[in-house]
């Protein structure tokens with residue numbers, strides 16, 4: 207593995223190592239002094255600072271889970287089974303190894319270097335159906351993928367021998383991303399699926415839903431199925447967080463005959479979005495861990511103040527129990543006091559009922575008095591070290607991604623590059639005008655502006671474009687690109703192009719210096735393509751006309767960006 211290729215992983219891991227050191231030296235002493243582990247979670251360990259993510263695949267049988275993994279890896283692996291019938295009967299972890307090999311579940315569970323020991327509690331029946339696959343693939347160098355047996359809609363003839371939903375729940379708890387697949391052709395949700403969705407609710411922030419095989423139905427049907435899925439999920443998942451649904455077809459086979467150019471573009475874009483989400487997992491994990499350490503440190507600091515306050519309020523000899531009960535009962539007053547005296551934000555306090563519950567069983571005689579030095583160290587860490595670590599983690603994001611190879615690396619070069627179908631390059635490889643999908647939407651606005659002879663004035667266009675809230679310097683550039691024939695008016699195509707470029711800019715894409723061919727309004731394309739004499743002739747005629755126009759009306763046919771701005775188009 208070359209240094210160049212691992213820079214993001216190394217940089218992020220360095221940040222995490224530093225974070226772990228900072229936690230150990232600055233927060234842990236405060237935790238230990240006030241016995242924080244009695245109240246909340248045990249101290250953070252090595253695995254809490256690991257940024258190598260795990261992705262879990264879940265779905266009804268035959269929705270394409272194993273094929274999805276094959277697609278991510280761009281290769282098969284030992285023991286892989288793909289079939290229209292229920293085929294995967296094992297939970298299967300796929301991670302990196304120098305040689306391809308398949309290990310039985312029992313070996314996996316007894317390996318202390320792996321985190322699967324706790325699976326032993328589900329019994330031998332599960333361990334018999336657990337396999338560990340190691341493959342030499344760069345995709346899994348910084349990632350573990352877990353395949354699961356298909357969920358069955360009819361369980362009447364099946365005995366699993368272990369508590370399947372609980373095992374899925376265990377893996378979900380330990381995964382960083384859960385890809386939940388549905389088949390666009392048969393949107394089935396049986397009892398087993400319902401039980402699993404119920405359990406997944408608490409990890410719903412990790413879930414990404416894939417409506418797979420979406421090219422096998424037509425566009426109209428697809429939206430019906432999508433609507434039905436969203437409606438169903440809304441009913442089943444009692445959470446405000448609705449997971450993102452990716453419409454796609456995750457394999458390396460040709461699109462079906464039913465797919466149109468339109469649906470193909472949608473599916474490709476969705477595929478790239480999901481890959482991006484997965485590719486960003488290590489850096490997202492790093493940021494999550496940083497946020498967690500911040501949150502935990504603030505809670506630990508607040509806990510220290512509360513414990514020290516309670517200690518101070520306790521009598522040294524008599525009526526200890528009565529005083530303890532009284533303090534617990536009046537905890538909200540104590541919260542108020544600590545908040546005021548030590549300027550601890552209310553959001554840092556644990557919920558009152560939770561802390562009361564802890565205090566009822568706590569031994570107050572073990573409580574410690576205030577140790578300002580220890581608290582100061584944590585304060586300083588939050589103020590100085592953590593922001594630096596956050597900056598370092600953000601900087602790592604610009605380096606070579608940690609997850610690469612397979613579907614994450616394919617097409618990074620050449621005309622099919624993922625970059626080539628983003629931003630202003632969308633549609634660069636298509637023979638059609640890239641704006642056409644959005645044109646009907648923009649036409650509605652265009653015709654509401656009462657065009658005269660098919661064109662709207664620069665003032666009307668300006669008012670509409672200003673709604674984007676983009677600065678005038680940018681709108682000036684967009685104007686020059688959109689008024690492609692330079693008549694200081696916009697026809698319907700030019701207007702659609704202007705709004706399209708605004709949308710790209712708002713999406714964070716850079717504007718081109720010149721209008722690329724695939725964005726040129728189709729009715730003007732002929733002019734631009736003309737060669738030799740024709741071009742020269744048209745140029746000559748246009749030049750004469752523009753000259754005449756200038757002499758007669760005192761302005762050139764085509765305004766440059768700076769001229770437009772000067773003339774009161776978009777003032778800086």
Ligand SMILES: Nc1ncnc2c1ncn2[C@@H]1O[C@H](COP(=O)(O)OP(=O)(O)OP(=O)(O)O)[C@@H](O)[C@H]1O
Nearest residue numbers: 267268269270271272273288289290292293294356
């Ligand atoms: N994107 C796709 N478009 C069309 N067919 C697909 C797609 N992905 C997979 N298939 C087909 O669907 C069938 C099931 O695929 P696969 O075995 O990968 O599903 P699975 O979810 O892993 O099933 P199981 O739960 O039974 O293990 C196979 O015949 C496969 O070729």
Ligand SMILES: [Ca+2]
Nearest residue numbers: 271272293294
């Ligand atoms: Ca499978």
